[in-house]
Amino acid sequence: MAKFEQARETLISQLRSKGIRDERVLAVLGRTRRERFVSPKFEVRTYEDGPLPIEHGQTISQPYMVALMTECLELTGDESVLEIGTGSGYQSAVLAQLCREVVTIERFESLSATARDALRAEGHRNIRFELGDGTIGVREFAPYDAIIVTAAAPRVPESLYQQLKLTGRMVIPTGGADVQTLQVVEKRSAGPSIRDICGCRFVKLIGAEGWQDHSG
Ligand code: SAH
Secondary structure, three states: OHHHHHHHHHHHHHHHHOOOOOHHHHHHHHHOOHHHOOOHHHHHHOOOOOOEEOHHHOEEOOHHHHHHHHHHHOOOOOOEEEEEOOOOOHHHHHHHOOOOEEEEEEOOHHHHHHHHHHHHHOOOOOEEEEEOOHHHOOHHHOOEEEEEEOOEEOOOOHHHHHOEEEEEEEEEEEEOOOOEEEEEEEEEOOEEEEEEEEEEOOOEOEOOOOEOOOOO
16 A cells, blocks of 8 residues: 555645645545545546546546535534535545544445445444435434535535534535536524635536436
8 A cells, every 4th residue: 555655645745735724634635545436447547636537427526626625614523524425435534534423425326335335444434324315415414514515516405504503514516517616605693604715617416406317
């Protein structure tokens, strides 16, 4: 495994120079073995700072985006976090090391199963795996201190906002099907407070409060 250590260090210095400041987030990315979540086909590109294809036309997010979204959640270690879009499980691995519990939901069973195997093999025991439409959240374990949506939504799903604790934060890419704005939504007693972070590109969030599925 020493084979990837240097590459991981180089990636962390790139993330620093791109503006990631949270030392806890950097430390976690510095020890999370991304190679365990990437298809062997793309092994040589594991530590490039870019997204990579996974099954079902989906992607493992770019490390910079994983770091930025995690930083935006301002986790302190005791939170319950809901993740929409398990995908490869890489983002879940990062979150699991920074909070008390992660509930992650995926619509493709095979992606969820592969991610679960990788995450268990990496020793993560504080992740619950759910299958289904995450646009309506996971009511059973709500409310959450933080919610992270790792697919592009046309707008903030109302169900997700409802499942956020008061003062809780959600990070979500919203906008068109091709380009979006990464937003941080804070739940306040007076209503949502929304901050735009940057432009971004994610695969579509498909479901009742997301985009419609046209894949047949
Ligand atoms: N967090 C992932 C990113 C995967 S890409 C990672 O680190 O690898 C986004 C994922 O969201 C895809 O796997 C896609 O299938 C999933 N997705 C899209 N719409 C969804 C929905 N309504 N509910 C749950 N998962 C969804």
